[in-house]
Amino acid sequence: MESVDPPLRAALATPDGKSRYTRRVFATIADRYDLITVLLSYGQDRRWKRRLVAMARIGPGTRALDLACGTGDIACEAAAAGARVVGLDLVARMVELAKQRLGRTPRDVMLLVGDMMRLPLADRAFDLVTTGYGLRNVPDLAGSLDEIRRVLKPGGRLLALDFNRPGNAVLRSIYLGYLTMVGSALGFALHGDPDTYRYIPETIRMYPGAAGVARLMRERGFVEVEYMLVAGGLMAIHSGRTRHLSSVVPGPRTEARYAAPMEIDTSLWSGEGDFTRVLLETLKGFDRIAFLRVEDAPASRAEAGYNLIASEFYVGFTTEERRWPGRRFGFPIARREVTGSTTLAGLGAALSAVEAIGPPDYSDEGMLQYLRTEHVVPPYQTRGYKLVELVRIYEIGREPRR
Numbered sequence: 047m048e049s050v051d052p053p054l055r056a057a058l059a060t061p062d063g064k065s066r067y068t069r070r071v072f073a074t075i076a077d078r079y080d081l082i083t084v085l086l087s088y089g090q091d092r093r094w095k096r097r098l099v100a101m102a103r104i105g106p107g108t109r110a111l112d113l114a115c116g117t118g119d120i121a122c123e124a125a126a127a128g129a130r131v132v133g134l135d136l137v138a139r140m141v142e143l144a145k146q147r148l149g150r151t152p153r154d155v156m157l158l159v160g161d162m163m164r165l166p167l168a169d170r171a172f173d174l175v176t177t178g179y180g181l182r183n184v185p186d187l188a189g190s191l192d193e194i195r196r197v198l199k200p201g202g203r204l205l206a207l208d209f210n211r212p213g214n215a216v217l218r219s220i221y222l223g224y225l226t227m228v229g230s231a232l233g234f235a236l237h238g239d240p241d242t243y244r245y246i247p248e249t250i251r252m253y254p255g256a257a258g259v260a261r262l263m264r265e266r267g268f269v270e271v272e273y274m275l276v277a278g279g280l281m282a283i284h285s286g287r288t289r290h291l292s293s294v295v296p297g298p299r300t301e302a303r304y305a306a307p308m309e310i311d312t313s314l315w316s317g318e319g320d321f322t323r324v325l326l327e328t329l330k331g332f333d334r335i336a337f338l339r340v341e342d343a344p345a346s347r348a349e350a351g352y353n354l355i356a357s358e359f360y361v362g363f364t365t366e367e368r369r370w371p372g373r374r375f376g377f378p379i380a381r382r383e384v385t386g387s388t389t390l391a392g393l394g395a396a397l398s399a400v401e402a403i404g405p406p407d408y409s410d411e412g413m414l415q416y417l418r419t420e421h422v423v424p425p426y427q428t429r430g431y432k433l434v435e436l437v438r439i440y441e442i443g444r445e446p447r448r
C-alpha cells in the first residue's frame with residue numbers, strides 16, 4: 047500500500063516548509079549521503095550520472111553549473127570531461143564534503159553554498175546546467191526552471207536526472223511503499239530515525255513525473271525538450287535547451303535590473319593594471335551590481351620589494367524583493383523578503399565563467415583575490431623584475447582587511 051505521512055506531507059506543502067525541511071534533512075544525512083545513494087540505487091547511481099554527463103557533450107572550456115551538487119559526483123565528472131564547473135548546493139556540509147573530495151583531485155571546479163531558487167550568478171553565464179535529484183527537491187519547480195534558463199546562455203543546455211513517478215496508480219503504490227519500507231529500515235540503521243528517508247517517496251508523490259517535468263520545461267521556454275528513461279523507467283534524464291540568440295526576447299526581470307544604471311567611481315584609481323582594466327570592463331556588464339568603485343590599494347611597490355600594482359574594487363549588489371503568501375495566527379498574510387541579488391561568492395562564480403578572468407586565487411565570504419604576473423623583464427631575471435598585479439574585490443559595507 048502507498049503509505050501517507052501526514053506530518054511530513056504538511057511540512058513539504060508550502061515553499062517555505064519544504065525549504066526548511068530539505069535543508070535539515072540533507073544536513074543530517076550529508077555524511078552518509080554517498081553510502082545511502084549506493085545502497086538505494088544498487089550501485090547504479092554513478093552509471094546514470096556518467097550517462098547524463100556523456101549526454102552533455104562537454105567540450106574543452108564548456109562553462110557548466112551543477113545545481114544541488116551534493117558531494118560533487120556530477121561536478122567532478124563534468125570537470126573530468128573538460129568543463130569549467132561551478133557546483134552549488136543549499137547545504138554547507140554537502141559543499142564541504144565536495145570540497146574535500148576535490149582536494150584529492152585538483153580540477154577546475156568552484157563550489158558554492160546557495161539556493162537554486164535564487165542563484166547568486168549572472169544572467170547567461172553558462173553553456174550547461176546539470177542537476178542530479180535537484181528539481182524534485184526545490185519548493186517551486188517552475189521558478190527553479192526560470193532561474194536555470196536565466197543563467198544559461200542562449201542555446202545552452204539543461205540536463206537533469208531524477209526519479210520518475212510511475213503513471214500507473216497500482217505500480218506507483220507498490221513502488222512508493224517499497225521505497226518507504228527500505229528508506230525506513232535504512233533511516234533506522236544509519237541515523238536511529240526511521241523517518242529520515244521518508245521524504246524520498248513523499249517528494250516523488252508530489253513530483254509531476256518525467257512527462258510532467260518535460261511539459262513544464264516547454265511551458266517555461268525550453269526547447270528541444272526530451273527525456274530518456276533509465277533503470278527500467280524508475281529514473282529519467284531530461285534534456286532541454288534555451289532558445290538561440292535570434293529568438294530570445296528579454297524577460298521582464300532582466301529589464302527591471304537594467305533599469306537603474308550602475309554607479310561607477312574610478313576617481314581614486316590611477317588607471318594602472320591590465321587585469322584591473324579587464325575586470326572593470328567585465329564588472330560593468332554585470333546587471334546585479336548597483337555600485338562599483340575601483341581604487342589604488344595602499345600597498346606600494348617599494349614596500350612589496352618587487353613591481354606591484356595593487357587595486358581594490360568595492361561592489362554593491364542590487365537587491366531583490368520576494369513576496370509569498372503565509373499565515374499568522376491563522377490569517378493569510380503576505381511575507382516579504384529583500385535580499386541582495388547575489389553575493390561575493392556568486393560574483394566569483396560568475397567571473398570564473400569569464401574567459402579573461404577565471405577563478406579567484408583566494409576567496410572567502412568577504413573578499414575575492416586575484417593575483418596576476420603580468421610580465422617578466424627580461425625573461426632570465428629573478429623575482430625583482432616581475433610585475434605582479436594584485437586585485438581584491440570587497441562587497442561594499444564590509445571593512446577591507448589590511
Ligand SMILES: C[S@@+](CC[C@H](N)C(=O)[O-])C[C@H]1O[C@@H](n2cnc3c(N)ncnc32)[C@H](O)[C@@H]1O
Binds near residue numbers: 135
Ligand atoms: C539527493 S541530493 C543529490 C546530490 C547530487 N546532485 C547527487 O546526484 O548525488 C539532493 C541535493 O539537493 C540539495 N538541495 C535541495 N534543495 C536545494 C536548493 N533549493 N538549492 C540547492 N540545493 C538544494 C540538497 O542539499 C542535496 O545535496
